[in-house]
Amino acid sequence: MDNIIEVRHLSKSFGDNEILSDINFAVNRGEVVCIIGASGSGKSTLLRCINLLEKPSGGEILYHDNNVLDNKHDVYAYRTKLGMVFQQFNLFINHNVLSNCTIGQMKVLHRNKEEAEEVAMKYLRVVGMDQYINAKPRQLSGGMKQRVAIARALSMEPDVLLFDEPTSALDPEMVGEVLTVMKDLAKTGLTMLVVTHEMGFANEVADRVVFMDQGLIAEEGTPKEIFNNPKQERTREFLRRILRDAKPE
Amino acid sequence: MTWSSFIKIIVKYWPMFLRGAGVTLYIAIIGTIIGAIIGLIIGTIRTIPLPDNKAKRAILKVINTLLSMYVEVFRGTPMIVQAMVIYYGSLMLFNIDMNKMFAGIFIISINTGAYTAEIVRGGIISVDKGQFEASHAIGMNHIKTMLYVVLPQVVRNILPAMGNEFVINIKDSSVLNVISVTELFYQTSSVTGNVFRFFEPFLIASIIYLVMTLTVTRILRLIEKKMDGPENFNVIPGNQMQVARPEDMVKNSEQTRH
Numbered sequence: 001m002d003n004i005i006e007v008r009h010l011s012k013s014f015g016d017n018e019i020l021s022d023i024n025f026a027v028n029r030g031e032v033v034c035i036i037g038a039s040g041s042g043k044s045t046l047l048r049c050i051n052l053l054e055k056p057s058g059g060e061i062l063y064h065d066n067n068v069l070d071n072k073h074d075v076y077a078y079r080t081k082l083g084m085v086f087q088q089f090n091l092f093i094n095h096n097v098l099s100n101c102t103i104g105q106m107k108v109l110h111r112n113k114e115e116a117e118e119v120a121m122k123y124l125r126v127v128g129m130d131q132y133i134n135a136k137p138r139q140l141s142g143g144m145k146q147r148v149a150i151a152r153a154l155s156m157e158p159d160v161l162l163f164d165e166p167t168s169a170l171d172p173e174m175v176g177e178v179l180t181v182m183k184d185l186a187k188t189g190l191t192m193l194v195v196t197h198e199m200g201f202a203n204e205v206a207d208r209v210v211f212m213d214q215g216l217i218a219e220e221g222t223p224k225e226i227f228n229n230p231k232q233e234r235t236r237e238f239l240r241r242i243l244r245d246a247k248p249e
Numbered sequence: 250m251t252w253s254s255f256i257k258i259i260v261k262y263w264p265m266f267l268r269g270a271g272v273t274l275y276i277a278i279i280g281t282i283i284g285a286i287i288g289l290i291i292g293t294i295r296t297i298p299l300p301d302n303k304a305k306r307a308i309l310k311v312i313n314t315l316l317s318m319y320v321e322v323f324r325g326t327p328m329i330v331q332a333m334v335i336y337y338g339s340l341m342l343f344n345i346d347m348n349k350m351f352a353g354i355f356i357i358s359i360n361t362g363a364y365t366a367e368i369v370r371g372g373i374i375s376v377d378k379g380q381f382e383a384s385h386a387i388g389m390n391h392i393k394t395m396l397y398v399v400l401p402q403v404v405r406n407i408l409p410a411m412g413n414e415f416v417i418n419i420k421d422s423s424v425l426n427v428i429s430v431t432e433l434f435y436q437t438s439s440v441t442g443n444v445f446r447f448f449e450p451f452l453i454a455s456i457i458y459l460v461m462t463l464t465v466t467r468i469l470r471l472i473e474k475k476m477d478g479p480e481n482f483n484v485i486p487g488n489q490m491q492v493a494r495p496e497d498m499v500k501n502s503e504q505t506r507h
């Protein structure tokens with residue numbers, strides 16, 4: 001299959017603390033892969049290693065079969081190929097909505113202003129934020145901020161979009177709007193790697209689900225396999241706990 | 250003091266006071282701007298993350314040490330002494346006869362730079378880590394991250410501190426009279442030499458200083474307000490949107506769930 005990113009034997013330690021050990025998996029073109037797992041299991045660290053916000057301690061990350069950990073590899077060019085959506089949105093607070101979506105295009109991809117704005121508007125329409133182009137981030141609700149952050153990432157026209165718990169910092173009534181946008185994107189065939197606690201979303205949208213436990217990939221499979229018929233006891237345990245928490249009654 | 254001599258001095262010598270005030274303001278403005286630029290550059294360099302490459306790492310460390318020394322030296326010595334050392338030193342050691350105005354601006358700038366470097370460094374450190382990460386994630390390097398995302402936020406945040414520097418420069422440029430820069434203090438001294446009175450000329454000078462510093466403070470407030478932009482934004486009406494409002498989106502997601 002046409003894999004975009006392949007992670008081989010990836011490990012990451014902070015000091016003596018091994019957070020990730022021997023991670024192997026791949027993301028194929030057009031796939032939606034969801035990463036689930038308990039808090040502290042290393043999901044964010046894995047995502048941050050993939051776009052090199054964290055420096056992996058060992059292993060390989062292949063992007064179209066080139067190891068991006070090679071010293072000669074251009075980190076900045078590689079990062080433009082991966083969009084990142086953060087839990088805390090991280091919109092540029094000194095830029096308005098439109099400018100958040102054009103600054104990277106203009107300063108990194110060297111597109112001219114006109115083209116950049118056209119592309120930005122296209123994706124702001126996709127996320128339903130094209131009416132708010134003049135707003136500053138502080139004037140928006142959490143859900144709106146996250147939709148702009150998605151548009152900002154899309155405006156760079158990346159190969160893959162990485163999401164790190166995009167709805168975890170949102171008030172419950174705003175989770176829906178962001179998940180809807182993400183579902184729509186998944187339908188367009190965008191390649192997505194999503195760390196999430198939204199099991200409903202993973203079940204409905206994911207092609208594959210990766211379950212992480214204590215820095216390891218404990219189990220990987222289709223949503224059906226993972227949610228209906230998990231092989232590992234710790235997967236069952238995790239799902240039981242999370243489903244119980246989701247339905248307190 | 251007699252009221253009439255106060256008036257007389259103003260009437261007779263106002264051009265000297267005005268010229269002095271002009272020079273003071275000029276030196277303070279240029280010195281603060283150049284000092285701010287020096288501070289921004291140094292603050293940016295001092296916050297470059299240490300590279301992995303050994304040689305680059307060593308170079309950066311040397312540069313950082315030199316910059317720390319610069320900051321320490323200029324913060325740790327009085328400006329009036331620096332003025333003497335720089336002006337007469339360059340004359341004696343290098344045979345450079347500096348233009349007095351240039352020397353004045355140079356001394357103010359380099360002092361402001363030393364103070365601002367620390368203010369900027371604090372400003373950069375206090376910018377949310379997420380802003381750096383988001384910049385890196387869309388492929389910006391350190392310089393682009395600084396130029397387009399971090400420094401604009403830093404500049405906004407340090408504006409009150411820079412206003413303070415500006416006010417200090419208006420006042421402290423008076424020490425430049427020791428190298429005969431014709432700023433307000435120097436001109437006032439000249440007036441006293443002509444009228445053989447001290448109180449009235451310096452009372453006039455202090456009123457002028459006060460007017461300048463108060464005006465500058467007010468103007469900076471306005472600039473701060475302006476930089477923050479309007480409190481409200483305009484929603485641009487249009488109907489080519491897929492999703493109009495958050496409420497609609499929630500409805501949509503409910504429909505898909507059923």
Ligand SMILES: Nc1ncnc2c1ncn2[C@@H]1O[C@H](COP(=O)(O)OP(=O)(O)OP(=O)(O)O)[C@@H](O)[C@H]1O
Nearest residue numbers: 014017019037038039040041042043044045046165
């Ligand atoms: N910069 C760091 N320095 C030291 N330890 C870190 C650092 N970042 C993360 N860790 C540790 O790595 C472990 C995994 O963290 P990570 O954020 O990847 O977990 P996670 O699966 O994303 O959890 P959550 O669901 O809470 O977001 C945690 O124990 C955390 O304390």
Ligand SMILES: [Mg+2]
Nearest residue numbers: 043044045165
């Ligand atoms: Mg996390």
